[in-house]
Amino acid sequence: MYGNATLDDGALPITPRSSGAAWLRLPARMLSAVSSNRKAVFGLLILGVFTAMAIFAPLIAPYNPHGTDFLPSATPSRDHLLGTTSYGQDILSQVIWGARQTLIIGGLAGLAATLLSVLVGVSAAYLGGIADHILSVFVDIFLVIPALPLMIIIAAYAKGGGMWVLIGVIAITGWSFGARQIRPQALSLRNRDFLESARVRGESSAYIILFELLPNMISLTVAIFLGAALYAVLAAAGLQFIGLGNADEISWGTMLYWGENNEALMTGSPLWIMIPGACIALLGASVALINYAVDELGNPSLRVTRRKRVRRAPRT
Amino acid sequence: MAVIIRRLEFFFITLWAALTLNFILPRLMPGDPALAMMARYRGRLNPAALNALEVAFGLKTKQNIFQQYVSYLNNTIHLQFGTSVTYFPDSVIHVVFQALPWTLALAGITTVISFVLGTFIGMIVAWRRGGAVDGLLTPGFVILSAVPYFWLGLIAIYVFSVSHAFLPLGFGYDEGSTIQLSWPFVKQVLAHATLPAITIILTSIGGWILTMRNNMLGTLSEDYVRMARAKGLSSLRTMMLYAGRNAILPNLTGFALALGFVVSGLLLTEIVFSYPGVGYLFLQAVDNEDFPLMQALFLFVTVAVLLAVLLADVVNALLDPRTRSHS
Numbered sequence: 001m002y003g004n005a006t007l008d009d010g011a012l013p014i015t016p017r018s019s020g021a022a023w024l025r026l027p028a029r030m031l032s033a034v035s036s037n038r039k040a041v042f043g044l045l046i047l048g049v050f051t052a053m054a055i056f057a058p059l060i061a062p063y064n065p066h067g068t069d070f071l072p073s074a075t076p077s078r079d080h081l082l083g084t085t086s087y088g089q090d091i092l093s094q095v096i097w098g099a100r101q102t103l104i105i106g107g108l109a110g111l112a113a114t115l116l117s118v119l120v121g122v123s124a125a126y127l128g129g130i131a132d133h134i135l136s137v138f139v140d141i142f143l144v145i146p147a148l149p150l151m152i153i154i155a156a157y158a159k160g161g162g163m164w165v166l167i168g169v170i171a172i173t174g175w176s177f178g179a180r181q182i183r184p185q186a187l188s189l190r191n192r193d194f195l196e197s198a199r200v201r202g203e204s205s206a207y208i209i210l211f212e213l214l215p216n217m218i219s220l221t222v223a224i225f226l227g228a229a230l231y232a233v234l235a236a237a238g239l240q241f242i243g244l245g246n247a248d249e250i251s252w253g254t255m256l257y258w259g260e261n262n263e264a265l266m267t268g269s270p271l272w273i274m275i276p277g278a279c280i281a282l283l284g285a286s287v288a289l290i291n292y293a294v295d296e297l298g299n300p301s302l303r304v305t306r307r308k309r310v311r312r313a314p315r316t
Numbered sequence: 317m318a319v320i321i322r323r324l325e326f327f328f329i330t331l332w333a334a335l336t337l338n339f340i341l342p343r344l345m346p347g348d349p350a351l352a353m354m355a356r357y358r359g360r361l362n363p364a365a366l367n368a369l370e371v372a373f374g375l376k377t378k379q380n381i382f383q384q385y386v387s388y389l390n391n392t393i394h395l396q397f398g399t400s401v402t403y404f405p406d407s408v409i410h411v412v413f414q415a416l417p418w419t420l421a422l423a424g425i426t427t428v429i430s431f432v433l434g435t436f437i438g439m440i441v442a443w444r445r446g447g448a449v450d451g452l453l454t455p456g457f458v459i460l461s462a463v464p465y466f467w468l469g470l471i472a473i474y475v476f477s478v479s480h481a482f483l484p485l486g487f488g489y490d491e492g493s494t495i496q497l498s499w500p501f502v503k504q505v506l507a508h509a510t511l512p513a514i515t516i517i518l519t520s521i522g523g524w525i526l527t528m529r530n531n532m533l534g535t536l537s538e539d540y541v542r543m544a545r546a547k548g549l550s551s552l553r554t555m556m557l558y559a560g561r562n563a564i565l566p567n568l569t570g571f572a573l574a575l576g577f578v579v580s581g582l583l584l585t586e587i588v589f590s591y592p593g594v595g596y597l598f599l600q601a602v603d604n605e606d607f608p609l610m611q612a613l614f615l616f617v618t619v620a621v622l623l624a625v626l627l628a629d630v631v632n633a634l635l636d637p638r639t640r641s642h643s
Binding site: 039137140141143144145146147148149150152153154156157159230234235237238241242243244256260265266270273274277278280281284285287288289292 | 326329330333334337341342455458459461462463464466467470471473474477572575576577579580583584587588598599601602603605607610611613614617618621622625
């Protein structure tokens with residue numbers, strides 16, 4: 001925990017360290033802190049199950065997800081635990097394989113968006129002056145321009161571009177929220193003594209930013225990554241649901257697309273839509289729960305102490 | 317006043333950025349999808365309409381990029397977006413104006429309900445933090461806000477269709493009736509809007525609850541709240557007028573950030589419910605590769621969001637004495 005960290009900056013946990021070792025120590029500490037939080041453990045558990053599903057899909061999935069050799073629109077049975085689609089595909093196999101692309105998009109797009117937000121946020125804070133002003137306006141513009149219409153247009157122009165187009169589109173529209181959060185914290189760190197001493201030592205700006213500034217913002221960066229990944233999962237599902245990206249690739253979003261276009265809910269195979277949607281919701285919930293826990297770590301005032309209520313001393 | 321002028325400034329800068337983005341995008345894309353679209357058009361459109369499209373998509377090679385930009389801005393200001401492919405021979409602007417009121421009404425009503433309700437629940441949850449209400453509601457809404465809007469809509473349709481619907485499951489009004497301002501028709505519209513609205517409120521309210529709760533936890537530890545308690549004011553009064561009132565302003569600031577997400581969710585919800593708004597038009601435009609329609613929709617949604625953000629900012633400036641004293 002951040003128990004002995006200096007909290008002179010209000011709620012932000014800032015532990016000035018002047019060695020690169022902070023890169024190693026902080027995540028370890030965060031992991032131990034997260035594991036003592038029930039919400040986070042629950043979230044990590046779900047995420048772990050989905051990750052295992054994605055990695056071992058070829059081993060777990062009973063059938064080829066593309067194969068159309070079964071009786072169409074079959075109800076759940078011993079052979080097809082979740083039934084089949086109206087094309088005669090095994091729904092369970094599709095769900096298991098679908099985890100793969102959904103997780104990849106969430107992870108990579110989240111990562112790309114996070115990198116962009118750290119880059120812009122830290123640059124703005126570190127450069128200051130007119131550059132800061134321009135970058136901040138830039139961030140605000142991207143913040144208010146509604147993302148979905150923009151994503152739809154770009155994805156529609158890059159027709160059938162598949163997963164990589166989706167990742168690119170989501171990263172382009174998803175970075176501004178994080179940049180807006182990074183900038184003030186980088187700004188508050190900028191004039192700290194440990195950064196000043198690094199400057200006096202004659203370290204380069206790149207060194208200072210990479211090894212002095214960033215390690216001290218890791219909990220915020222993790223929170224931003226989780227937020228961006230959650231956004232990416234939901235955005236990808238939405239885009240694939242309306243048929244953007246490559247509908248022939250198997251993911252939970254494309255399953256929703258095919259299910260909806262074949263009116264699965266009304267024609268007796270509701271699981272075709274229910275299950276992938278529930279998986280997206282569960283994945284999103286797991287990320288949101290972990291994020292919520294990280295938020296509580298970073299901002300101690302949000303932490304709800306679970307101690308017994310101490311009765312006040314009787315008034316005299 | 318200075319704050320409002322600054323916000324106006326931002327409004328126009330963002331508007332310009334959106335306009336420019338709209339101009340650049342079709343010109344950046346590889347493989348010239350616009351050219352392919354024009355090829356499909358030929359023979360179906362009259363020369364004037366073709367010409368307008370060529371201007372819009374930069375196919376007029378006689379003009380340099382700067383001249384193209386000027387004529388694009390000119391066309392846009394005069395609301396000339398060309399002809400829609402999907403709804404040929406209707407003009408894009410005609411099609412958009414038919415859909416826009418539906419979306420604006422749905423978005424406006426759901427956003428206000430969700431904001432007011434969410435702020436209120438957030439206030440109570442923070443006041444009783446650590447209690448049963450907080451322990452159940454807060455994680456519950458965290459999970460709910462991670463559910464895709466449109467999927468919740470699909471489930472709602474399924475549940476109501478199985479349980480013999482007493483609410484209409486799609487479209488903006490009953491089939492066959494004409495749009496008019498009469499009580500039976502308004503009742504129809506409200507009935508049709510109920511399920512989409514509930515879906516949107518359920519998924520968007522979590523954000524408000526959570527931000528309000530976090531703000532409120534901040535104000536609860538302030539001295540003036542302790543002071544109110546020390547004075548012996550009632551809990552309700554302390555919660556609403558001391559802690560709550562001061563926590564609302566940051567929530568209002570968060571409005572601008574959240575609106576984009578809400579609009580995105582709303583558009584997808586419209587698609588699920590075949591609601592005759594902008595989202596549904598977007599789907600038609602995507603299916604038919606109707607780029608002029610798509611781009612006009614993007615612009616109009618952006619302008620609507622910008623206006624809402626401007627409104628929230630102005631209200632915020634009027635309510636917050638700190639912003640007033642800066643001027």
